[in-house]
Amino acid sequence: xxxAVPAATLFRPNLAMRRLKGAVFVLCGVTSIxxxxxxxxLLLADVLQRGLGWLDWQFLTxxxxxxxxxxxxxxxxxxxxxMMVFTMLVALPLGVMAGVYLExxxxxxxxxxxxxxxxxxxxxxxxxxxxxxxxxxxxRGMGLGRSVLAGxxxxxxLVLPVIVVTTQEAIRAVPxxxxxASYALGATRFQTVWHHVLPYAFPxxxxxxxxxxxxxxxxxxxxxTIGALTFVPFVPESPLDRFTxxxxxIFNWTSKPQAEFHDLAAAAIIVLLGVLLTLNASAIILRRxxxxxx
Amino acid sequence: xxxxxxxxxxSLLTAAALAAMACGGGGKGDESRTGAExxxxxxxxxxxxxAELAQLRGDIVADGSSTVYxxxxxxxxxxxxxxxxxxxxxxxSGTGGGFKKFCxxxxxxxxxxxxxxxxxxxxxxxKGIEYIELPVAYDGLAVVVNPRNTWATCxxxxxxxxxxxxxxxxxxxxxKQVRDSFxxxxxxxxxxxxxxxxxxxxxxxxxxxxxxxxxxxQASEDDNVLVQGVASDEAALGYFGYAxxxxxxxxxxxxxxxxxxxxTCVAPSFETVRNGTYQPLSRPIFIYVKKTSASRPEVKxxxxxxxxxxxxxxxxxxxxxxxxxxDEVYQAVAQRFNAGITGTLFPNGAEVGATLDRYLK
Amino acid sequence: MNPSIADRYPKxxxxxxxxxxxxxxxxxxxxxxxxASLGILVTAGIILSLARETVAFxxxxxxxxxxxxxxxxxxxxxxxxxxxxxxxxxxxTSGIALVVAVPLGLTAAVYLSEFASPRARxxxxxALEVLAGVPTVVYGYFALITVTPFLQRFIPGLSTFNALSxxxxxxxxxxxxxxxxxxDAMAAVPDSxxxGAYGLGATRFEVALQVVFPAALSGIVAAVILSLSRAVGETMxxxxxxxxxxxxxxxxxxxxxxxTAYIVQVSLGDTPYGSLGYLTIFAVGTTLFLLxxxxxxxxFWFVRRFREVYE
Numbered sequence: 001x002x003x004a005v006p007a008a009t010l011f012r013p014n015l016a017m018r019r020l021k022g023a024v025f026v027l028c029g030v031t032s033i034x035x036x037x038x039x040x041x042l043l044l045a046d047v048l049q050r051g052l053g054w055l056d057w058q059f060l061t062x063x064x065x066x067x068x069x070x071x072x073x074x075x076x077x078x079x080x081x082x083m084m085v086f087t088m089l090v091a092l093p094l095g096v097m098a099g100v101y102l103e104x105x106x107x108x109x110x111x112x113x114x115x116x117x118x119x120x121x122x123x124x125x126x127x128x129x130x131x132x133x134x135x136x137x138x139x140r141g142m143g144l145g146r147s148v149l150a151g152x153x154x155x156x157x158l159v160l161p162v163i164v165v166t167t168q169e170a171i172r173a174v175p176x177x178x179x180x181a182s183y184a185l186g187a188t189r190f191q192t193v194w195h196h197v198l199p200y201a202f203p204x205x206x207x208x209x210x211x212x213x214x215x216x217x218x219x220x221x222x223x224x225t226i227g228a229l230t231f232v233p234f235v236p237e238s239p240l241d242r243f244t245x246x247x248x249x250i251f252n253w254t255s256k257p258q259a260e261f262h263d264l265a266a267a268a269i270i271v272l273l274g275v276l277l278t279l280n281a282s283a284i285i286l287r288r289x290x291x292x293x294x
Numbered sequence: 295x296x297x298x299x300x301x302x303x304x305s306l307l308t309a310a311a312l313a314a315m316a317c318g319g320g321g322k323g324d325e326s327r328t329g330a331e332x333x334x335x336x337x338x339x340x341x342x343x344x345a346e347l348a349q350l351r352g353d354i355v356a357d358g359s360s361t362v363y364x365x366x367x368x369x370x371x372x373x374x375x376x377x378x379x380x381x382x383x384x385x386x387s388g389t390g391g392g393f394k395k396f397c398x399x400x401x402x403x404x405x406x407x408x409x410x411x412x413x414x415x416x417x418x419x420x421k422g423i424e425y426i427e428l429p430v431a432y433d434g435l436a437v438v439v440n441p442r443n444t445w446a447t448c449x450x451x452x453x454x455x456x457x458x459x460x461x462x463x464x465x466x467x468x469x470k471q472v473r474d475s476f477x478x479x480x481x482x483x484x485x486x487x488x489x490x491x492x493x494x495x496x497x498x499x500x501x502x503x504x505x506x507x508x509x510x511x512q513a514s515e516d517d518n519v520l521v522q523g524v525a526s527d528e529a530a531l532g533y534f535g536y537a538x539x540x541x542x543x544x545x546x547x548x549x550x551x552x553x554x555x556x557x558t559c560v561a562p563s564f565e566t567v568r569n570g571t572y573q574p575l576s577r578p579i580f581i582y583v584k585k586t587s588a589s590r591p592e593v594k595x596x597x598x599x600x601x602x603x604x605x606x607x608x609x610x611x612x613x614x615x616x617x618x619x620x621d622e623v624y625q626a627v628a629q630r631f632n633a634g635i636t637g638t639l640f641p642n643g644a645e646v647g648a649t650l651d652r653y654l655k
Numbered sequence: 656m657n658p659s660i661a662d663r664y665p666k667x668x669x670x671x672x673x674x675x676x677x678x679x680x681x682x683x684x685x686x687x688x689x690x691a692s693l694g695i696l697v698t699a700g701i702i703l704s705l706a707r708e709t710v711a712f713x714x715x716x717x718x719x720x721x722x723x724x725x726x727x728x729x730x731x732x733x734x735x736x737x738x739x740x741x742x743x744x745x746x747x748t749s750g751i752a753l754v755v756a757v758p759l760g761l762t763a764a765v766y767l768s769e770f771a772s773p774r775a776r777x778x779x780x781x782a783l784e785v786l787a788g789v790p791t792v793v794y795g796y797f798a799l800i801t802v803t804p805f806l807q808r809f810i811p812g813l814s815t816f817n818a819l820s821x822x823x824x825x826x827x828x829x830x831x832x833x834x835x836x837x838x839d840a841m842a843a844v845p846d847s848x849x850x851g852a853y854g855l856g857a858t859r860f861e862v863a864l865q866v867v868f869p870a871a872l873s874g875i876v877a878a879v880i881l882s883l884s885r886a887v888g889e890t891m892x893x894x895x896x897x898x899x900x901x902x903x904x905x906x907x908x909x910x911x912x913x914x915t916a917y918i919v920q921v922s923l924g925d926t927p928y929g930s931l932g933y934l935t936i937f938a939v940g941t942t943l944f945l946l947x948x949x950x951x952x953x954x955f956w957f958v959r960r961f962r963e964v965y966e
Contacts, residue, residue, distance in 0.1 A: 018861065032763040036830050037786075094693060097691070102691055103659070104661055108662060114695065116955075117951075118698045121698065126888035126918075127890060128890050128940075129701060129943070133701050145400065146400075188676060189680060189684075211784075221891060231384035233371065233381075233382070242355070273789065280781065280784060284781045388923055413930070489932075509900065509901075511900075512816060
C-alpha cells in the first residue's frame with residue numbers, strides 16, 4: 001500500500017545552492033566585462049606612456065616633416081575634420097530618408113525584403129571593398145580624383161547601412177499611439193513622420209549617426225585605396241583638394257625607421273582616441289538628455 | 295552592484311593614468327642618437343634662384359614607391375622652405391600602383407624603386423604619356439644577423455642563393471647546411487613582403503630569377519618589424535634597406551657579401567654602395583616626370599632643385615637614409631631633364647648590378 | 656507576415672482632397688524610395704566593379720585549381736592559385752576571435768540584462784562601446800607590439816606574426832558587438848515571462864538562464880553570426896599582426912595570411928596594373944563578399960524563421 005508522503009519532504013527548495021549559483025554567475029559577468037575593460041586600459045596606458053611626451057601645441061599645429069621634432073598632425077586633423085563633415089552631409093540625409101521609407105512607407109513586399117537584406121549585408125562588407133568601389137566610381141568614374149569629396153562619398157557608402165539600421169530601430173520604438181493620434185486628426189503620412197515620428201525618434205537617430213561618424217574616422221584601408229596621400233604639407237582648401245587623415249598618418253609613421261616616429265604615432269593615436277571618446281561621450285549624454293518618457 | 299561597477303571603472307582609469315605618469319617615456323628631450331656610421335652630411339648650398347622660387351605657385355602630385363618616398367618627401371619639404379606657395383603632395387601606392395596612376399595621367403611624378411617595365415611603357419604609350427627617367431639615389435639592401443651571431447661575417451652570393459631559392463623551402467633550415475664550418479643552429483629567416491620592389495630585386499640579384507624565393511620565412515612590408523625580429527632572435531638572418539640599419543645601431547650586425555666567390559667580402563656602407571663595389575645588392579631608385587608637367591615652371595624648378603647641390607647632400611642624412619649618386623651623374627641627369635629627353639635607358643626593366651654610366655653618355 | 660507600420664496606416668488622400676498636397680506626398684514617397692534603393696544600387700555597384708576583373712581572372716586560372724588547390728603563391732615565380740590557405744587563415748583568426756568573444760560577450764550580456772542595476776548598466780554599457788570605437792589600426796599595433804611579446808614568454812614557438820595574437824585582439828574588438836546585440840535580443844523578451852517565472856519562485860539566475868536566454872535564442876544566434884561576419888571582414892588587425900605568409904595550417908603560432916590581409920598587401924604593393932597578380936585582388940574580394948553575404952543572409956533567415964513573437 002502506498003503511504004501518503006507529506007508534500008513538504010518531496011519539495012526541497014535548496015535555496016542556498018541556487019542563490020550561490022547566481023552569485024557565482026554575477027562574478028563571471030563582472031569578470032567578463034573586466035576583461036574587456038582591462039584590455040582597453042592596458043591599451044590606453046601603453047599609448048599614453050609612449051606618446052604623451054610628444055603631445056603639445058606645436059604637434060597639433062605643424063605639418064608633417066622628416067624631422068621628428070618638427071613633425072605635426074595639422075594637415076591630418078584638417079583632412080579628417082573636412083572629410084567627416086562631408087561624409088555626414090551626404091550620409092545623414094540619405095540614411096535617414098532610407099530608414100524612414102523602410103519603416104513608414106514600405107509595405108511588406110519582396111522589394112522591401114530585398115532592400116533590407118542588401119543593407120544588412122552591406123553593413124558587413126569589409127571596408128577595403130568599399131575602397132575598391134570608390135576608386136572605380138568616384139575617383140575614376142566621376143573624375144573627382146583623390147579629393148576630399150571622393151573620400152567622403154566612399155566613406156558615406158560605408159557608414160550608410162549603420163545609419164539606416166539605427167534609424168529604423170529608432171522609428172520602430174515610437175509608440176503607435178502617436179501615429180494613431182496624428183492620422184486621426186487628418187494628417188498625411190509625411191506630416192505624421194516629419195512632425196511627430198521623427199522628433200520622437202531623433203535621439204536614437206542622432207546616436208546612430210554619431211556612432212557612424214566615429215566608425216568613419218577610424219577607417220584606414222578604403223582611404224588608402226582611393227589614394228589619400230601621405231605627405232601633404234598643406235591644408236585642403238576645397239573639397240576637391242588632396243588630403244590625408246589621421247589613421248593613414250599613424251600607419252605611415254609606424255613604418256619609419258626612426259624610433260621617435262613610433263612615439264609620435266602614439267601621440268597621434270592619443271589625439272584620435274580623444275576625438276572618438278568625445279564623440280561617443282556626446283552620443284551617450286545626448287541620448288540620455290533627449291530621451292522623452294511616455 | 296552599481297557601486298561596484300562604478301568603483302571598477304574609476305579604479306581602472308586611475309590605474310591607467312598612474313601608469314602613464316609613472317612610466318612617462320620619451321619626450322622631446324631624448325634626441326641623442328648616433329648612427330652606426332656617422333653619415334657624411336655636407337651642408338646643402340642655398341639655391342641661386344631664391345627670388346624666383348619665392349614667387350612660384352602651383353600643385354605637384356607625386357606618388358609611387360614607399361622606398362623612394364623618404365627622398366621625395368625630404369626634397370618637397372626642403373623645396374617648400376624656398377617656395378612656400380607650391381603645394382607638393384607625396385603618396386605611397388607602391389611602384390606598380392604609382393605607374394598605374396602615372397600612365398593614367400593622374401600624377402606629375404612617379405617614384406619608382408625599379409625602372410619602368412615593358413608592360414607599363416605600353417600603358418603609358420597607349421595614353422600618350424611621355425616620361426623623363428631620372429635616377430635620384432642608390433638604395434643598398436643589407437643582409438643582417440643578430441649581434442650575437444659570431445660566425446656569419448661574410449656570405450657568398452652562392453650561399454645566399456642556397457638559403458633563399460625556392461628549392462630551399464623546408465630543406466635548408468640550419469646554419470650548418472649553409473657552410474659546414476657554421477655551428478649547428480636553426481636558421482630563422484626574415485625578409486621583404488612578396489609584393490615589394492625590394493623582394494623583386496633581392497630575388498633577381500641573389501636567386502637569379504625575379505620573384506623566385508622560398509615561402510617559409512617571416513615576411514613583412516614593414517621593415518621595422520623585420521629589424522625587431524632579427525634583433526631578438528640569435529639565429530636570425532634577414533634583409534632590408536640600409537636606412538633601417540643606420541637607424542638601429544647596436545641592434546643588428548651587417549654581413550659582408552662576396553659577390554664573385556673569390557674571397558673579396560664587401561660590407562654595405564655609403565662609400566661601397568656609391569662606388570659600386572657593394573654588389574649585387576645595390577640598386578638605383580628613380581623618379582619619372584611627365585613631360586607635359588615638366589614644362590610647368592614649378593615642376594621644372596622642383597626637379598632641378600631635387601638634383602642640385604641644394605638638396606643632394608641631404609640624401610645621406612639620418613632622416614632620409616639613402617646613398618647619393620656621384621656628382622657627375624647628377625649633372626648629367628639634370629641635363630637630361632632640362633633637355634626633355636624621354637624614354638628609358640633600361641629597355642628590359644630592372645637590371646642587377648646596374649651602373650648609371652649610361653646616363654653620362 | 657507581420658504587417659509593417661506602413662501596412663497598418665494605408666495611404667490616403669489628404670483631408671480636403673488638396674491636390675497640391677497629394678502631389679507633394681507622392682513626390683516625397685518617390686524620393687524616399689530612391690534613397691532606400693541605394694541599398695540595392697551599392698550592392699550592384701560592388702558586384703559590377705568586382706565582376707569584370709574576377710571574370711578576367713578566371714579566364715586565366717581554372718576554377719577547379721582555385722577551389723581545390725592548397726598553395727597560394729600568385730606573386731612568386733612559380734604561381735599557385737589555391738584559395739584554401741587564405742580561407743583557413745580567415746577561419747582560424749575568426750574562430751579564435753569567437754572563442755574569446757562569445758563566452759565573454761554572452762556572459763556580459765546576460766549580466767547586464769538581468770542582473771545589473773540600471774545605474775551600473777548606464778556606466779558599463781558605454782564603457783564597453785568604447786572598445787568598439789577604437790580604430791582597428793590601433794588594435795593591430797597593440798597586437799603586434801604588446802600582445803605578441805607578452806605571449807612569447809609563455810608559448811614557445813610563437814613567432815612574431817601569428818594567428819593567436821590577432822585572433823585574441825579581434826575577439827576583444829567584437830566583444831561589445833556580441834554583448835550589445837544579445838542584450839537587445841534579451842531586452843525584447845517581455846517582462847511577463849520573467850514575472851511568471853519569479854512568481855513560481857525561480858531565482859534570478861534561473862530566470863536568466865532558463866527563461867530569458869532560450870526566449871531570446873534566435874536573436875542571440877543572429878548576434879553571434881553577425882559578429883562572425885565582422886571578424887571575417889576585419890582587415891587592419893590581421894594585416895598588421897597575423898602575417899603575410901599564406902600557409903595552409905591550423906597552428907595558431909605561425910604566420911599566415913587572411914583574405915583581407917592579402918587584398919591590402921597587393922593593393923598597396925608594386926604589382927603592375929592589369930597583371931594576373933593584380934586580378935587576384937578581385938577574385939579574393941569576390942570570395943570574401945560571397946562568404947559574408949551567405950553568413951548575413953543566413954542570420955537574417957534564421958531570425959525570421961525562429962523568432963518567438965510575443966504580442
